[in-house]
Amino acid sequence: MNCSISGEVPEEPVVSKSSGLLFEKRLIERHISDYGKCPITGEPLTMDDIVPVKTGKIVKPRPVQAASIPGMLGMFQIEWDGLMLSNFALEQQLHTARQELSHALYQHDAACRVIARLKKERDEARALLAQAERQIPMSVVAPNAVTDAALSNGKRAADNDELDPNGKRIRPGISSSIISELTDCNTVLSQQRKKATGKIPSTLAPVDAVERYTQLTVNPLHRTNKPGILSLDILYSKDIIATAGADSNAVVFDRPSGQVVSTLSGHSKKVTSVKFAAEGELVVTGSADKTVRVWRGSEDGNYECRHVLKDHTAEVVHLCANYEFVSVMTCIRASLRYLLLPVSNTMLWIRVIWFLSSKFAKPFYMFDLKLAEEDDELRFFFCPLSQWQEMLRIYMLFLKME
Numbered sequence: 285m286n287c288s289i290s291g292e293v294p295e296e297p298v299v300s301k302s303s304g305l306l307f308e309k310r311l312i313e314r315h316i317s318d319y320g321k322c323p324i325t326g327e328p329l330t331m332d333d334i335v336p337v338k339t340g341k342i343v344k345p346r347p348v349q350a351a352s353i354p355g356m357l358g359m360f361q362i363e364w365d366g367l368m369l370s371n372f373a374l375e376q377q378l379h380t381a382r383q384e385l386s387h388a389l390y391q392h393d394a395a396c397r398v399i400a401r402l403k404k405e406r407d408e409a410r411a412l413l414a415q416a417e418r419q420i421p422m423s424v425v426a427p428n429a430v431t432d433a434a435l436s437n438g439k440r441a442a443d444n445d446e447l448d449p450n451g452k453r454i455r456p457g458i459s460s461s462i463i464s465e466l467t468d469c470n471t472v473l474s475q476q477r478k479k480a481t482g483k484i485p486s487t488l489a490p491v492d493a494v495e496r497y498t499q500l501t502v503n504p505l506h507r508t509n510k511p512g513i514l515s516l517d518i519l520y521s522k523d524i525i526a527t528a529g530a531d532s533n534a535v536v537f538d539r540p541s542g543q544v545v546s547t548l549s550g551h552s553k554k555v556t557s558v559k560f561a562a563e564g565e566l567v568v569t570g571s572a573d574k575t576v577r578v579w580r581g582s583e584d585g586n587y588e589c590r591h592v593l594k595d596h597t598a599e600v601v602h603l604c605a606n607y608e609f610v611s612v613m614t615c616i617r618a619s620l621r622y623l624l625l626p627v628s629n630t631m632l633w634i635r636v637i638w639f640l641s642s643k644f645a646k647p648f649y650m651f652d653l654k655l656a657e658e659d660d661e662l663r664f665f666f667c668p669l670s671q672w673q674e675m676l677r678i679y680m681l682f683l684k685m686e
Contacts, residue, residue, distance in 0.1 A: 287311065288324055297337040302327060309336065505544065507531040515557045519564045526567055528555035534569045536587060546587045548579050557603040570600030 287294045287308040296309035303325050312334060315323050322329040349355035506513065506529035515528035524545060525537045534548040534555050551571035559568045567579040567587055578591035 289315070297339065298334045299337055300329065301333045301335060302329065306337070307334075309334075501542065503537065503542065505529070505535040505537055506533060510554075512554075514554060517559050519560045522564050524564065526558045526560060528558040528569060530554040532571070532573075534558050534567070536567065545585050546581075548577070548587055548589075550577055550589050550592075551575065556599065556601055559603045568603050570603045572599040574599060576600055576603070 285294075285297065285306050286292060287297075288305045289307055289311045292308070294306065294308040298307050298309045298312060299305070300307070300312075300322060303322055305322070305324055312323075313331065316329055316331060316334075320329065321327060349359045505527055510529070510531040512530035513527045514530060517526045518524075519526070523539050525539055526534060527537065528534050532549070532551045532553055532555060534551075536545040536548070537543075538545050548567065548569060551569065551573050553572040555569050555571045557570040560566070561568055565581055567581070568576065569579065570576045574594070574596045576593040576596070577589050578593075579587035580590045581587050
């Protein structure tokens with residue numbers, strides 16, 4: 285009779301009531317105190333379920349192998365072979381551990397080098413960007429000023445600067461009449477907004493109605509290994525929903541039927557923003573992979589990628605759809621082309637966007653007009669570069685008519 289744990293003849297044999305297995309008393313006591321279950325069957329076991337087996341108090345006989353010298357030599361040989369095999373296995377494990385440690389150290393060293401290189405490139409890029417931002421107003425607002433900038437001993441010649449009647453230098457790009465119209469419009473709109481401040485719009489749902497809201501459905505649309513929905517847009521005319529997920533996919537979902545209409549796969553990183561355009565015929569997605577994709581719906585309900593915009597050098601963080609125009613806003617430090625023209629307390633932002641159609645993509649300019657420093661509202665305006673001054677004048681007249 286051998287112990288079920290050690291395989292040896294037990295000195296203090298005990299038997300389990302539930303399984304009938306034989307154990308060494310000291311081994312089964314330690315196992316029960318650690319785990320509280322049978323080591324063989326896995327069933328719950330306590331010391332009350334253990335029954336000691338009484339044996340005769342006689343001298344244990346010698347094993348057959350120990351009865352002679354050749355038998356003892358055989359036992360020693362078996363023990364030696366087992367010891368050598370165990371030693372060999374330990375050496376193999378040590379060698380594998382050394383290789384893994386060396387590989388990890390090489391990876392750590394390579395990662396440190398890459399981090400140092402990226403930090404250096406980041407600092408250089410920031411320096412170049414700061415230099416470019418200082419040069420943009422000179423190169424965009426006054427492109428002809430370079431030819432007129434005659435330098436004398438490192439300073440601009442005062443003879444070439446155009447001065448107004450008050451003796452101040454005239455800013456190129458925006459005439460005095462436009463500045464006057466902007467200032468007058470700013471005064472009127474600021475007064476209107478100050479009067480409307482603090483008033484709750486009547487279109488908002490009351491508090492008691494919101495408190496009665498209940499959850500209707502739960503629809504898992506994205507992968508569970510990378511959970512998270514980063515953006516959502518609803519097309520109310522067709523009652524469909526578009527979601528952007530962290531799993532690098534966008535999903536178009538039909539709410540009445542509860543079915544997925546189409547899964548938009550193509551981005552290599554998380555999709556940060558999604559918008560419907562052209563009454564649902566187009567779906568625009570922006571991603572952390574620095575691209576914007578335009579998807580067109582087909583007759584069978586699926587959406588196919590028609591355009592891929594790769595003009596950004598940073599993550600696309602937001603899309604803003606406006607009728608047939610879609611503006612793409614990215615990290616300003618990395619890739620957003622912009623120009624800031626200070627006009628009294630008015631700021632004019634000019635950004636390059638893309639006009640989307642089914643056959644081509646054409647660059648347009650967008651104006652974000654912030655009419656006062658205390659005003660948080662942005663107005664958007666779109667026009668070609670060659671017509672921006674005339675279009676701005678028309679836009680200001682339109683604001684006066686509101």
